[in-house]
Amino acid sequence: MFDKILRYVESVEKEAIPQLSVNCVILGFHEKALHVVVNRISLDSVHLMVLPGGYVYQKEDLVVAMERIVKESTGLEKILFKQFAVFGKASRSFNREFTKSRVFKSKADKGVLDWFSKRFVSVCYLALVDYSKIELRPTQFMDGAQWLPVNKLKELAMDHSDIVKSACESLRKEMPYTPIASNLLPSKFTLPELQALVESILGRQIDRPNFRRKILKTGMITKIGSDTSNKRRPADLYAFKHGRKTSLIEEYRFGF
Amino acid sequence: MFDKILRYVESVEKEAIPQLSVNCVILGFHEKALHVVVNRISLDSVHLMVLPGGYVYQKEDLVVAMERIVKESTGLEKILFKQFAVFGKASRSFNREFTKSRVFKSKADKGVLDWFSKRFVSVCYLALVDYSKIELRPTQFMDGAQWLPVNKLKELAMDHSDIVKSACESLRKEMPYTPIASNLLPSKFTLPELQALVESILGRQIDRPNFRRKILKTGMITKIGSDTSNKRRPADLYAFKHGRKTSLIEEYRFGF
DNA sequence: TAAAATTTGAGTCATTTTGACTCAAAACTA
DNA sequence: TAGTTTTGAGTCAAAATGACTCAAATTTTA
Numbered sequence: 202m203f204d205k206i207l208r209y210v211e212s213v214e215k216e217a218i219p220q221l222s223v224n225c226v227i228l229g230f231h232e233k234a235l236h237v238v239v240n241r242i243s244l245d246s247v248h249l250m251v252l253p254g255g256y257v258y259q260k261e262d263l264v265v266a267m268e269r270i271v272k273e274s275t276g277l278e279k280i281l282f283k284q285f286a287v288f289g290k291a292s293r294s295f296n297r298e299f300t301k302s303r304v305f306k307s308k309a310d311k312g313v314l315d316w317f318s319k320r321f322v323s324v325c326y327l328a329l330v331d332y333s334k335i336e337l338r339p340t341q342f343m344d345g346a347q348w349l350p351v352n353k354l355k356e357l358a359m360d361h362s363d364i365v366k367s368a369c370e371s372l373r374k375e376m377p378y379t380p381i382a383s384n385l386l387p388s389k390f391t392l393p394e395l396q397a398l399v400e401s402i403l404g405r406q407i408d409r410p411n412f413r414r415k416i417l418k419t420g421m422i423t424k425i426g427s428d429t430s431n432k433r434r435p436a437d438l439y440a441f442k443h444g445r446k447t448s449l450i451e452e453y454r455f456g457f
Numbered sequence: 458m459f460d461k462i463l464r465y466v467e468s469v470e471k472e473a474i475p476q477l478s479v480n481c482v483i484l485g486f487h488e489k490a491l492h493v494v495v496n497r498i499s500l501d502s503v504h505l506m507v508l509p510g511g512y513v514y515q516k517e518d519l520v521v522a523m524e525r526i527v528k529e530s531t532g533l534e535k536i537l538f539k540q541f542a543v544f545g546k547a548s549r550s551f552n553r554e555f556t557k558s559r560v561f562k563s564k565a566d567k568g569v570l571d572w573f574s575k576r577f578v579s580v581c582y583l584a585l586v587d588y589s590k591i592e593l594r595p596t597q598f599m600d601g602a603q604w605l606p607v608n609k610l611k612e613l614a615m616d617h618s619d620i621v622k623s624a625c626e627s628l629r630k631e632m633p634y635t636p637i638a639s640n641l642l643p644s645k646f647t648l649p650e651l652q653a654l655v656e657s658i659l660g661r662q663i664d665r666p667n668f669r670r671k672i673l674k675t676g677m678i679t680k681i682g683s684d685t686s687n688k689r690r691p692a693d694l695y696a697f698k699h700g701r702k703t704s705l706i707e708e709y710r711f712g713f
Numbered sequence: 714t715a716a717a718a719t720t721t722g723a724g725t726c727a728t729t730t731t732g733a734c735t736c737a738a739a740a741c742t743a
Numbered sequence: 744t745a746g747t748t749t750t751g752a753g754t755c756a757a758a759a760t761g762a763c764t765c766a767a768a769t770t771t772t773a
Contacts, residue, residue: 220474221578263545263578283544287580289519322477322519322580323544393750411732413751418730433749434739649721667761669722674759689720690768 204245207312212319215255221325223266224254224288224361226368227275229348230385231334233397234350236332236364238274239357247302249295251348252321252365265380267326273345280327281384285371288360289322298358327368329384369402376402380421383441389425391436392416461566462500473512478579480510480544480617481520482624483531485588489653492588492604494530495613503558505551505614508621509602510579512545523582530602532592537585537640541627544616545578554614567613567673574614583624585640636677639697646679647664647692648672 227238227362242249253274257266264282271280299317337346349355351369356362375381382398416422423442428435483494498505509530513522519539528534555573593602605611607625612618632636638654652668672678679698684691 208764218476218576218578221477248566257545257578259549262547263543265547285538287519287543289580291516291518291521320474320515322513324578325546373480391750392476408732408734409750410734410752415731433741434751435623437749647721650764664761664763666723666763667723671760689718690722692721 202306204310207316208312211312211317213256216258216456218367220319220320220321221257222254223257223263223270224252224323224364225274225282226252226285226325226327226365227271227330228327228351228368228372229330229335230401231332233370233401235351235401237351237354237368238335238337239349240274240346240347249298250355250361251358252361263324267328271311271328271330274338275330276338277330277334278428281381283328283371283375284324284326285366286325286367288321288325288358288364291320293322293360294320295359296316298457320420323364325364325368327372329372329381330386331387333387371406372402380441380443389402389438391438393411393436395422395439460566463566463572465539466572469512472514474515476575476577478510478577479513479519479526480508480509480579480620481523481580482540482541482605482621483527483586484583484628484641485586485591486654486657487588491607491625491657493590493607493610493624494593494602495513495605496602497532498614499622501712505554506617508616508617519580523580523584527584527586528595531586532594533586533590537637538582539627539631540580540582542566542581542620542623542654543578544581544620546616547576548576548651549578549611549613549616550576579620581624583628585628585637586705587640588642592699614709618634628658629660636697636699645694645696647694649692652694677678 218221227269230238240253250325251396253270255266255270255273257263257302261269267282268278268280271282272278294315299314309358332348337348351365354362354365357365372381376399381402382395385398386394392413393409395416396407398410399412400407419440422439424437425440426438428438469667481494485494487494494509495506496509498507509526511522511526511529513519517525523538524534524536525534526536551573554702555570588604591604603659607621609616610621613621628637632655637658638651641654642650648663651672652663655668656663677698678695680693681696682694684694
């Protein structure tokens with residue numbers, strides 16, 4: 202069991218930059234809450250919750266590695282992303298996860314222990330995707346990715362919980378400058394939906410009439426029809442004027 | 458000549474994370490312009506202009522490596538810094554600098570060529586320092602660091618010019634949220650001095666009376682006396698209320 | 714030595730933006 | 744049909760903004 206993984210890891214390592222990894226905080230918006238894609242690694246009865254990530258191949262651009270990793274987990278290409286942090290403490294390895302587990306203790310051979318003790322520097326990206334367009338894919342040695350709401354996030358392995366926190370911080374900071382939301386919503390949406398998204402990113406409530414006034418004045422969205430609705434009074438439908446973005450460009454300024 | 462360098466590099470490499478480097482964009486403010494610290498590597502008659510940088514040792518935190526590099530070039534500790542980008546294209550090496558130079562072509566042995574062809578992923582930090590407190594130090598194999606104004610920057614080696622540009626972009630974005638300036642100015646300064654700094658970061662002029670009004674309303678600075686002056690009407694002296702910062706915390710909000 | 718020029722500090726004012734509201738319309742509920 | 748919920752539209756006082764003018768303090772120059 203461990204042998205198989207170890208052989209796989211070692212074969213990948215040969216073509217990759219050693220001790221360097223990419224981790225992706227893939228964020229989507231669902232039921233009025235930000236969600237993040239988390240993978241579960243199962244080794245016998247031990248389960249590690251980790252962010253999607255991996256090595257960077259020698260002949261692969263860093264960004265291409267990131268896009269490959271996002272595609273592996275979500276199937277999506279041409280996503281909006283941002284490099285927001287690098288985690289690189291000297292003590293940064295899976296060693297703690299390894300040694301605190303009895304299963305690892307008993308069954309592990311030296312090779313696995315070595316790999317789990319290896320120091321990694323991780324370049325972290327956040328990726329914003331349309332929740333409704335995703336079909337999560339199990340990847341090799343991962344028994345299924347899943348969406349978890351970021352605010353009620355369980356403990357992830359190593360420092361991956363910190364990475365998610367840092368990603369949300371970064372998103373919140375970027376918010377006032379960019380039409381970020383266009384990548385987290387379906388192409389057609391209502392103002393209340395957009396407001397719920399902005400509120401969940403900023404982490405605070407916004408007065409509804411004021412939100413409407415401000416967001417419309419930026420000129421970043423256009424009304425494209427009515428209705429769709431389900432409950433109560435039908436809401437107007439809007440779309441971002443320039444569609445989805447794949448890079449963060451300062452175009453509009455607004456602050457809440 | 459090359460042998461000596463090669464032996465040095467190889468000895469460092471053994472204790473360091475391979476193919477990973479840290480580069481620092483050390484910024485200071487002088488004569489109404491942002492300046493950046495640049496090192497000159499001389500190998501025979503070939504001169505490379507590069508940003509201060511280096512390896513990360515296996516037992517060294519990433520941030521500690523960055524601080525070590527800044528200290529090597531400027532002598533300063535406890536500086537304000539920010540990780541702002543990672544440069545990691547697959548083609549990223551000094552190979553071009555190597556092959557385009559006749560001196561390298563004729564004299565180089567295989568070891569040097571190999572090192573210069575090695576792909577590096579560089580984690581980039583910007584560091585904000587008080588220009589007046591710096592004494593630039595020559596480091597090993599570097600014949601002297603120097604301050605260069607960022608807007609009339611000559612071509613640096615590899616992609617280091619792009620790194621500087623990216624750093625300035627990042628600084629401009631951070632500006633409205635943080636008392637950044639406190640680390641780029643002497644502890645006592647006049648409002649016109651502060652304004653010149655802010656203008657050089659934002660890259661545009663600001664109305665003087667309006668600047669005064671806004672900056673005072675944030676409450677981040679206090680008047681601590683008069684005069685010092687040199688020319689014309691003496692200006693009031695100010696200091697940042699909470700001194701210098703070593704981390705970027707959102708405390709004040711203002712936008713120009 | 715007085716007038717001019719330069720730099721800094723202080724103030725005005727119309728316009729815009731903001732934040733906290735109310736109110737009505739359109740649907741569903743019961 | 745009355746009540747509830749959700750969305751869209753509007754009001755209004757206070758604050759912020761941008762474009763100004765003007766006076767004070769100093770040096771320059773004539």
